Amino acid sequence: MNRRPVFLITVLCFGFAFFYIPILSMIVYSFNASRLATVWGGFSTKWYVSLMSNRQVIEALMLSLKIALVSATIATILGTMTGITLARFGKFRGRMLFTGLVTAPLIMPEVITGISSLIFFILMADWIGWPGSRGFTTITLAHITFSMVFVSTIVQARMLQADRAIEEAAMDLGSRPWQVLFDVTLPVISPAILSGWLLAFTISLDDVVITSFTTGPGATTLPLLIWSKVKLGVTPDINALATLMVLTVGMGVVVAGIVMNRAEARRRADERMAYRSND
Template sequence: MKRFGFSRMMLILGLLFIYLPMLILVIYSFNASKLVTVWGGWSVHWYAGLLDNKQLMGSVVRSLEVAFYTAISAVALGTLAAFVLTRVTRFKGRTLFGGLVTAPLVMPEVITGLSLLLLFIAMAQIIGWPQERGLLTIWIAHTTFCSAYVAVVVSSRLRELDMSIEEAAMDLGARPWKVFALITVPMIAPSLAAGGMMSFALSLDDLVLASFVSGPGSTTLPMEVFSAVRLGVKPEINAIASLILLTVSLVTFMIWYFGRRAEAARKRAIQDAMESMANEAYSQPEKKVVKPQLVGAAA
């Protein structure tokens, strides 16, 4: 019988510390009472009332829209930056470029948000754009922040790739952009998906940057929740948070399930190909070796 060791106990305590508050939040989202701290029975009243709360649902739609476009743009920019850092080994300013790419990872969000706010104000005074801060400025700020995470994830994957495959394709006449699109991108697809999911989650969760660069009519969900919590937690907040947890859990499960099926299909295809090659090798008859006869001139 296995002993209940210290490591297992710390693991259980860590999981409870992370997931127990989420479980409590989901339970209290079905509370019939208007007071969050007082249990009044089970009810789905607050879920049905979400449709009538246009302000909260509008912030949800805006946050999802910004997070979706941020994930796309961050993956594109981060992948290009990672490709330059890993494949272009020598160029002037490479160290500076690498530092600028990874700077948002270590820089406090308050400084980043204030810098972007001053940048947008200066651009509006000089060139007249952007005329007002809104969803566009939030998207630019989130893309700047999330591209650094994508660059780190994708660059680590690019360093592990076998470049002989790409070199073989170029030796056969493929152009560099075709090699990148047909060979490199499929091989780094898992890291691209991971970077996109990370960018989506970071953008959906961001409060500091959005608070600096947002304007009237562009309140995101974290800003709406933060302003509501300052006056007291409302049952609608628990309901919308529970729906977000459910959505994220379902999407994560679907990605894991289809990824597992794709990996199993890939391994099955490799195994079938190896078995067919082995059967073909055994089925072929042995070739008879005919020794050439030496014909000498008659003396």
């Protein structure tokens, strides 16, 4: 029974190799002393040093973080409002159409979203003189429009799961609907809101297509910078930058995993406690 099928193990190894060998080779070559990306010239950390002193990279990183932070936060607020409305508004004329309109951007090709955002900004500039130039504001607005859809989808799913009676109970105990929202609804769905924010943040941080349509002179985000640098050939400092990003993301995943494991262990302990105190 303990002999696992050879075929399955092979497939598993291939899968992992396919996925991780490129990343591993990138990490290895980020420590390459040679200028040539594909020729090993000994171990060195000089690309990391040069990265830290590269103003262009630091500025691009700061801009990306700023856009991701602002767009994720606004998208979370708007997306949460949409999600709650869709889940709680009950039946109304055109509800199906409305739900469809909200989820359509999920499957819309990014190029289309990018182009339509660009055309919209150009038209707006013609009509009301705003936005005068494209950059931080236009990128952020474009990111909000497509990432809020993810938030609203997550929130809506969580709302449909939640026990409606909890909100009714709060209302029954004297709270007006807006108080119920802040006292009960939002705290109950807060994990969904948090994961929506994280998703919106990640999507914004690594977006190339929509950003490239809505950016302007002087506003280069990190993915755009990497993209434009790679067009001139892969250099070891890009490897170093990418390695740092992998490290950051990896650490994020590990920390999230530990936190979730702890929460699970605590929940189990709580359940044991409840069982013991059963009367």
